[in-house]
Amino acid sequence: MSAPAAEPLVLAVNPGAGSTKLALFRGEHELVETTLRHAEEELRRFARVGDELPWRLAAARGWLAGQALRPGALAAVVGRGGLFKPVASGTYLVDEAMLAEAARAARGEHAANLGAPLSHALAAEHGCPAFVVDPVSVDELAPVARYSGLAGIERTSLCHALNMRAVARRHAAAGGRRLEELRLVVAHLGTGASLCALEGGRMVDVVNPMDEGPFSGDRAGGLPATALLALASAPGADLAALRRRLFGDGGLFSYLGTRDVREAAARAAAGDARAGEVLAAMAYQLAKAIGEMAVALAGRVDAVLLTGGAARCEPLVEAVRARAAFVAPVITYPGEDELRALAEAARRALTGEEPARRYG
Numbered sequence: 048m049s050a051p052a053a054e055p056l057v058l059a060v061n062p063g064a065g066s067t068k069l070a071l072f073r074g075e076h077e078l079v080e081t082t083l084r085h086a087e088e089e090l091r092r093f094a095r096v097g098d099e100l101p102w103r104l105a106a107a108r109g110w111l112a113g114q115a116l117r118p119g120a121l122a123a124v125v126g127r128g129g130l131f132k133p134v135a136s137g138t139y140l141v142d143e144a145m146l147a148e149a150a151r152a153a154r155g156e157h158a159a160n161l162g163a164p165l166s167h168a169l170a171a172e173h174g175c176p177a178f179v180v181d182p183v184s185v186d187e188l189a190p191v192a193r194y195s196g197l198a199g200i201e202r203t204s205l206c207h208a209l210n211m212r213a214v215a216r217r218h219a220a221a222g223g224r225r226l227e228e229l230r231l232v233v234a235h236l237g238t239g240a241s242l243c244a245l246e247g248g249r250m251v252d253v254v255n256p257m258d259e260g261p262f263s264g265d266r267a268g269g270l271p272a273t274a275l276l277a278l279a280s281a282p283g284a285d286l287a288a289l290r291r292r293l294f295g296d297g298g299l300f301s302y303l304g305t306r307d308v309r310e311a312a313a314r315a316a317a318g319d320a321r322a323g324e325v326l327a328a329m330a331y332q333l334a335k336a337i338g339e340m341a342v343a344l345a346g347r348v349d350a351v352l353l354t355g356g357a358a359r360c361e362p363l364v365e366a367v368r369a370r371a372a373f374v375a376p377v378i379t380y381p382g383e384d385e386l387r388a389l390a391e392a393a394r395r396a397l398t399g400e401e402p403a404r405r406y407g
């Protein structure tokens with residue numbers, strides 16, 4: 048079925064560590080999608096993620112040139128939101144304050160910080176608004192969830208909010224319910240993993256992969272604090288390298304030399320006992336984090352949703368289910384559909400169904 052031409056044309060932009068994904072949507076219909084892959088050697092040229100902007104922008108423009116859009120054809124450009132200040136969930140109009148914050152990367156260098164400037168630049172060419180949706184820095188933590196255990200240090204909310212909230216919405220719609228009616232634990236299992244406890248449509252607690260929680264493809268997750276202090280204070284310690292080791296060369300990669308759970312599972316199936324134990328430990332930590340989020344919901348949980356690429360990994364999912372099924376039914380929504388989630392949110396903003404929020 049072709050989409051009615053009256054529906055707004057929206058460009059969705061999702062910058063990731065090694066790729067920029069783009070798609071054009073007419074209403075809810077995806078017209079075309081692409082993944083522009085960026086080789087590691089190319090990315091190594093840039094000292095900071097923000098330095099990649101002109102180069103990624105040129106790549107996006109190159110792809111758009113092939114789509115033969117007339118000037119002004121786009122009704123909105125919408126991108127993944129980055130590590131901004133703590134914000135409520137929702138869709139935000141990209142403004143100067145957000146662009147400045149993305150450029151500063153005060154809360155951390157991450158490809159998601161490019162979503163706002165990429166969208167803003169492409170939108171300017173069509174005279175349309177630029178939005179970001181459910182940025183990584185969505186923070187709806189309950190007051191008790193902010194305590195770390197040391198006065199002066201607060202737990203912070205950074206997570207895969209876009210995909211987790213989109214999957215939760217999808218789950219609610221499939222059951223004919225509103226998201227606000229459900230109590231859900233959602234786990235995003237990508238190369239990085241994060242979790243949230245959703246109550247009344249709000250992420251009242253999260254497991255922030257930069258600080259805590261299960262290890263994943265290449266993230267260490269939570270580490271024993273005294274051992275970490277020893278590493279950071281050892282003679283010649285390089286904090287930037289250590290950060291990279293924790294968030295990029297940690298997790299599965301540090302144990303097995305691969306970030307890919309498929310490869311780990313294949314090795315385990317072929318009799319590699321080490322791979323089998325590492326995979327079992329990964330599932331064990333994930334299940335413990337699900338338990339933690341279930342406690343945030345006082346044990347009254349309608350469902351546990353597993354999403355992200357690694358939710359396709361049967362042995363991992365079954366090992367998590369074996370430990371966590373007592374919490375609630377464990378349901379998988381494998382992969383991510385962040386481009387669609389972005390486009391749908393932009394459409395809700397354009398129609399006024401869920402108006403865009405002001406950021407600055």
Ligand SMILES: Nc1ncnc2c1ncn2[C@@H]1O[C@H](COP(=O)(O)OP(=O)(O)O)[C@@H](O)[C@H]1O
Pocket residue numbers: 063236237238239264306307308309310355356357358359360361382383
């Ligand atoms: N068909 C599959 N079966 C099992 N695991 C998969 C499959 N596809 C992807 N994965 C796993 O998903 C993980 C990456 O998830 P993804 O959501 O693509 O991550 P990201 O976008 O964060 O890099 C990898 O560990 C990969 O092995």
Ligand SMILES: CCCC(=O)OP(=O)(O)O
Pocket residue numbers: 063064183205206207237238239240241256257
């Ligand atoms: C801090 C959560 C965001 C995150 O880790 O995103 P990626 O997995 O895409 O790097």
